[in-house]
Amino acid sequence: MSQYNEMNPAPHxxxxxxxxxxxxxxxxxxxxxxxxxxxxxxxGAIFVGYLLMRGRYPEAFHAAHQVLNVKLGALNTIVLxxxxxxxxxGVSAAQRGNNKRAINMLMATIACxxxxxxxxxxxxxxxxxxxxxxxxxxHYEGLTIPHVPLFFSFYFVMTGIHAFHVVVGMALIFWTxxxxxxxxxxxxxxxxxxxxxxxxxxxxxxxxxxxxLLYLLG
Amino acid sequence: MAHxxxxxxxxxxxxxxxxxxxxxxxxxxxxxxxxxxxxxxxxLIGGIFALIIRLNLxxxxxPVVDANTYNKLMTYHGAIMVFLVxxxxxxxxxxxxxxxxxxxxxxxxxxxxxxASYYIYLLGALFACLALFLGGADTGWTxxxxxxxRTSGAVIMVIFGAFIAGFSSILTGLNFIVSIQKLRAPGxxxxxxxxxxxxLYATSVIQVLATPVLAITLVLLIFERTFQxxxxxxxxxxxxxLFQHFFWFYSHPAVYIMILPAMGVISEIIPVFSRKPIxxxxxxALASFGIALVAFIVWGHHLFVSGQSELANFIFSxxxxxxxxxxxVKVFSWxxxxxxxxxxxxxxxxxxxxxxxxxxxxxxxGVFLATLAIDVxxxxxYFVIAHFHYVMVGGTIMGFVGGMHYWFPKATGRMYNERxxxxxxxxxxxxxxxxxxxxxxxxxxxxxxxxxxxLPEFDLMNRLSTYGSWFxxxxxxxxxYNMIKSAKSGPISGPNPWRALTLEWxxxxxxxxxxxxxTAPTVTQxxxxxKGANV
Numbered sequence: 001m002s003q004y005n006e007m008n009p010a011p012h013x014x015x016x017x018x019x020x021x022x023x024x025x026x027x028x029x030x031x032x033x034x035x036x037x038x039x040x041x042x043x044g045a046i047f048v049g050y051l052l053m054r055g056r057y058p059e060a061f062h063a064a065h066q067v068l069n070v071k072l073g074a075l076n077t078i079v080l081x082x083x084x085x086x087x088x089x090g091v092s093a094a095q096r097g098n099n100k101r102a103i104n105m106l107m108a109t110i111a112c113x114x115x116x117x118x119x120x121x122x123x124x125x126x127x128x129x130x131x132x133x134x135x136x137x138x139h140y141e142g143l144t145i146p147h148v149p150l151f152f153s154f155y156f157v158m159t160g161i162h163a164f165h166v167v168v169g170m171a172l173i174f175w176t177x178x179x180x181x182x183x184x185x186x187x188x189x190x191x192x193x194x195x196x197x198x199x200x201x202x203x204x205x206x207x208x209x210x211x212x213l214l215y216l217l218g
Numbered sequence: 219m220a221h222x223x224x225x226x227x228x229x230x231x232x233x234x235x236x237x238x239x240x241x242x243x244x245x246x247x248x249x250x251x252x253x254x255x256x257x258x259x260x261x262l263i264g265g266i267f268a269l270i271i272r273l274n275l276x277x278x279x280x281p282v283v284d285a286n287t288y289n290k291l292m293t294y295h296g297a298i299m300v301f302l303v304x305x306x307x308x309x310x311x312x313x314x315x316x317x318x319x320x321x322x323x324x325x326x327x328x329x330x331x332x333x334a335s336y337y338i339y340l341l342g343a344l345f346a347c348l349a350l351f352l353g354g355a356d357t358g359w360t361x362x363x364x365x366x367x368r369t370s371g372a373v374i375m376v377i378f379g380a381f382i383a384g385f386s387s388i389l390t391g392l393n394f395i396v397s398i399q400k401l402r403a404p405g406x407x408x409x410x411x412x413x414x415x416x417x418l419y420a421t422s423v424i425q426v427l428a429t430p431v432l433a434i435t436l437v438l439l440i441f442e443r444t445f446q447x448x449x450x451x452x453x454x455x456x457x458x459x460l461f462q463h464f465f466w467f468y469s470h471p472a473v474y475i476m477i478l479p480a481m482g483v484i485s486e487i488i489p490v491f492s493r494k495p496i497x498x499x500x501x502x503a504l505a506s507f508g509i510a511l512v513a514f515i516v517w518g519h520h521l522f523v524s525g526q527s528e529l530a531n532f533i534f535s536x537x538x539x540x541x542x543x544x545x546x547v548k549v550f551s552w553x554x555x556x557x558x559x560x561x562x563x564x565x566x567x568x569x570x571x572x573x574x575x576x577x578x579x580x581x582x583x584g585v586f587l588a589t590l591a592i593d594v595x596x597x598x599x600y601f602v603i604a605h606f607h608y609v610m611v612g613g614t615i616m617g618f619v620g621g622m623h624y625w626f627p628k629a630t631g632r633m634y635n636e637r638x639x640x641x642x643x644x645x646x647x648x649x650x651x652x653x654x655x656x657x658x659x660x661x662x663x664x665x666x667x668x669x670x671x672x673l674p675e676f677d678l679m680n681r682l683s684t685y686g687s688w689f690x691x692x693x694x695x696x697x698x699y700n701m702i703k704s705a706k707s708g709p710i711s712g713p714n715p716w717r718a719l720t721l722e723w724x725x726x727x728x729x730x731x732x733x734x735x736x737t738a739p740t741v742t743q744x745x746x747x748x749k750g751a752n753v
Contacts, residue, residue: 016325017323017326017327026400027327027396027400031396034396041428043434045430045431045435049438057455134446135447135449135451136447136448146455149454150449153447154449157441161434
């Protein structure tokens with residue numbers, strides 16, 4: 001039955017409270033979807049706060065958004081879209097039992113995540129250098145309209161929480177790579193790779209909303 | 219334990235031995251008991267704080283603690299009771315124990331996650347309690363800005379503790395939803411699902427959808443204090459009312475996280491002890507979801523006097539009235555079940571009836587508070603305190619203690635002492651009403667909540683309330699005595715002393731490690747086919 005059994009011939013032992021490996025897999029997927037819903041609500045609350053304040057102080061938010069570097073933001077958008085593609089390829093390779101290819105694709109995904117973080121680091125440090133900090137710590141002299149600091153509070157909190165999720169995602173992908181290397185992932189059992197894939201796509205999707213909301217919306 | 223082994227054979231209590239086997243267990247029954255122990259411990263701590271608060275307010279101008287300490291006690295009483303007691307009380311302890319068994323399953327969907335959520339809960343509790351020794355917090359459990367940004371003390375630690383405990387709640391909810399959807403025994407269709415499970419399902423949906431919003435709000439509050447982000451700080455251009463919106467978007471639904479599981483417990487107890495099929499099964503099940511839905515669109519009634527627009531006030535007031543519809547459906551269905559039933563007044567039934575009385579008073583006074591003109595008068599008075607204690611203690615804690623008695627023989631294999639249980643109930647019901655009914659009167663006369671001291675004209679009501687708190691405490695001590703003693707030496711109960719029809723009673727008491735042994739149960743009928751006194 002299995003074509004790629006050189007690394008992992010042993011069948012997966014599912015939990016004693018499930019009827020079959022398939023039952024365990026669909027249950028795990030459902031759990032992950034629900035977890036994604038909680039993430040959406042968590043990030044959703046702060047989106048609501050941002051849009052509310054944006055509606056209240058449109059001039060300040062318009063002026064503030066022009067300070068952001070659209071080119072770097074766009075670069076990061078492309079990097080994350082590419083990472084989502086490599087993630088899909090990695091998951092599909094793992095499903096087919098092609099472990100070598102799966103590892104390569106997952107490594108590529110981690111690399112994209114790392115590029116994203118490096119670009120973000122340069123953006124942040126440039127802002128800090130100019131005195132652009134959140135809220136009460138803001139002291140950039142180039143832009144002194146009231147409520148501009150509030151925009152940057154949202155900018156740093158939203159992108160910061162997103163970046164935290166990127167780092168967690170990278171750690172999770174690394175964990176799946178170690179599991180593949182230990183021979184624990186096979187055609188019969190690839191749940192961890194698939195679920196970490198869900199998570200990574202979610203993190204990308206959040207950025208797809210963050211980029212236009214913060215960088216582009218005039 | 220040696221002699222119990224003989225009496226019960228291999229069961230979940232003696233399947234593995236030693237403290238380590240408990241700490242690393244993934245057995246939902248053991249995790250349920252560990253939650254129970256933790257919840258009861260914090261109930262004791264929160265209760266002691268409450269007793270000190272009551273003692274302090276016994277007589278005008280005769281405080282027993284200074285104002286600062288009082289503010290911290292008040293904050294901690296609220297935070298501990300809400301986040302560490304009432305929210306996990308029924309779902310995480312009783313729910314964990316009975317949910318998989320009612321499903322006919324061997325465990326919850328994600329047993330390791332279940333254990334993880336227990337430790338996350340303990341970690342959150344640890345942070346919140348350590349903060350007490352590092353200056354504590356005097357913000358009230360609602361952490362309203364901008365005061366919570368400015369005040370000194372270990373506010374960040376307390377908030378962080380609540381943030382962590384929230385994840386435990388999210389993960390338990392997630393686990394329960396997936397378990398109910400994926401692990402039902404053959405034949406256990408949605409129309410045969412016990413009402414306890416419908417209630418836990420609805421509760422879990424709220425936990426999963428509302429708690430993340432609290433999580434991000436608390437994170438933002440921590441950032442307010444560490445990075446001055448100013449989103450909730452008017453001095454930095456932010457909006458403190460936004461904090462209140464975010465906070466209550468979670469904390470109002472959280473009220474239903476607290477009450478729905480108790481309603482589930484009551485829905486199980488009443489038909490069993492009335493020996494009648496439950497009246498309005500589908501209505502009760504749907505009402506749980508009705509409540510969960512309405513829960514998310516009424517949070518603004520906490521902001522009637524915060525400067526929210528009049529239109530918003532009007533809409534939230536109207537929507538809040540709708541809460542009364544599904545809850546009314548439930549109360550009438552329970553009473554309808556008891557009508558012409560062969561009622562047995564065992565302790566669980568006493569608590570169920572106590573629930574009906576106290577919850578109804580709490581619910582009806584909720585309608586007063588939903589009415590705009592009356593609420594302006596009653597906002598931040600003891601009327602509000604009395605109202606939500608009638609719902610939270612009179613509702614949830616009654617359901618919790620009733621459920622503890624109901625499933626006591628299942629968990630321990632032994633029977634509690636019925637006579638002592640009855641006297642404890644009498645102490646509790648008298649103590650409760652004596653504690654909180656005078657607060658309605660004091661509140662309607664204008665006594666403000668949260669104050670360290672009061673005017674002499676409120677002395678009579680406060681004295682009654684303080685006396686009541688002693689009766690209440692005595693009642694809980696008797697319950698604890700009865701439970702501890704009976705768990706050790708009560709008479710053997712047999713697998714199904716109540717002759718109940720839900721699946722958990724088909725297993726031996728205490729249940730074996732994998733709940734039902736080698737033959738998994740199959741469901742062929744609705745769990746409420748009771749036919750009079752003898753069947």
